[in-house]
Amino acid sequence: MQAHHTPDSEWRSAWTVVLAATLGSALFAVPTYSIGIMLLPIEQATGWSRAQISSGLTIVAVLSITLSTLMGMVVDRLGFRPVGILAACLLTSAIGLLSLTGGNLWHWWGVWALIGVACSMTPSIWPGAVSSLFQKHRGMALGITLSGSGIGSALVPLLGNALLERYGWRGAYLGLAAFWGLAAIPLILLFFRSAGQGGGKTQTARDDKPLYGPSTREGLCSIAFIKLACASLAISVPGVALIVNLVPIMMSTNISQGTAAAIAGSLGLATITGRVAGGLLLDKMSAKLIAVGTTLATCLLPAALLLFPGITSLTAVAVVIMGLAVGGKLGAMAYLASRHFGTRSFGVLYGSMSAMIGLGAGLGPMLANLVFDQTQSYDAVLWGTLVPLLIGAAILISLGRYPDFSQAPSTAATAPQQA
Helix, strand or coil, rough: CCCHCCCCHHHHHHHHHHHHHEEEEEEEHHHHHHHHHHHHHHHHCCCHHHHHHHHHHHHHHHHHHHHHHHHHHHHEEECCCHHHHHHHHHHHHHHHHHHHHCCCCHHHHHHHHHHHHHHHHHCCHHHHHHHHCCCCHHHHHHHHHHHHHHHHHHHHHHHHHHHHHHHHHHHHHHHHHHHHHHHHHHHHHHCCCCCCCCCCHHCCHHHHCCCCCCHHHHHHCCCCHHHHHHHHHHHHHHHHHHHHHHHHHHHHCCCCHHHHHHHHHHHHHHHHHHHHHHHHHHCCCHHHHHHHCCCCHHHHHHHHHCCCCCHHHHHHHHHHHHHHHHHHHHHHHHHHHHHHHCCCCCHHHHHHHHHHHHHHHHHHHHHHHHHHHHHCCHHHHHHHHHHHHHHHHHHCCCCCCCECCCHHHHHHHCCCCEE
């Protein structure tokens, strides 16, 4: 039986789960990382403002806030697998439906509402299932899983731009839906599960362990949850604003669209590297320090764009650094959540925390484009990203130590462990 507790046996029994979860994570990156390259052609084709177009992400954010706790309860009751399958199928269909909009702004917003419902199901699904199957190498497993959104951020701008040039923005959305749906959904159907949902040889030794951690009410009222939720919001507003508008921001500094799309693709590759490297570091050092350091490193991109506009090589380096930081930061935040929340109410707590990320993801691009529509410049946007990033880093520094759940497997314990 001891062999089942070794890191090697964890990977042997659950590597396919990590693969499926990684592709699921990549699928859910498509809406965020595609809208930046679609802004100009949709604006030209429809006459809508950039704020109106990017407000689709705000709808996603509002629905994430509204539904996240409910969806977390559904995940805790039904399990990660059925909700994950439903969410992946719904999102793929909704991305394809974006190709049929354009005549009426309400149709555009309506399809984004479907995307918002799908996204509200998913914050806890991929990291939650993986966390339930890994103990010794949880950081590495989470890093690989969350690198899926990095894969998405790397491929979506390049694939979307290629489809855009050949088929227009409608064909691009249809092609993105088909590509990611065929890549992710079969693997999710075949392999995705969590502890207790496997069978036979695929079931791990942790499957019969009791759930541990605070109840939903205890968790939502805890200082750790409040700090993680506030930090998530403060960091996501500027972070997603930069990512979504990265191509038009670079174009405003006289970098061509093709070059800007290629640099945006390097962001994704760097994010993948940052998540895998960050996962390795999470098993060896403080997740809090990683989260703080990567948040501060994100400040380098707006600083470079403000101080040295139009210098392609420097911009590319700053984008890569941001990608590494984004990758390491997301893994660190998920790891902090898994250690502070436990497994008893992880769906609700991590879902609620992720709702703050969703709120920031919706507000950031909309606010950035409102400022652009008023000033016809991204300079004020870039300056505005620095303050919330510094606030988020300060909140993370104040996090306390991990709670010790070992003495009370089904309740919240208070004895601290080294964070």
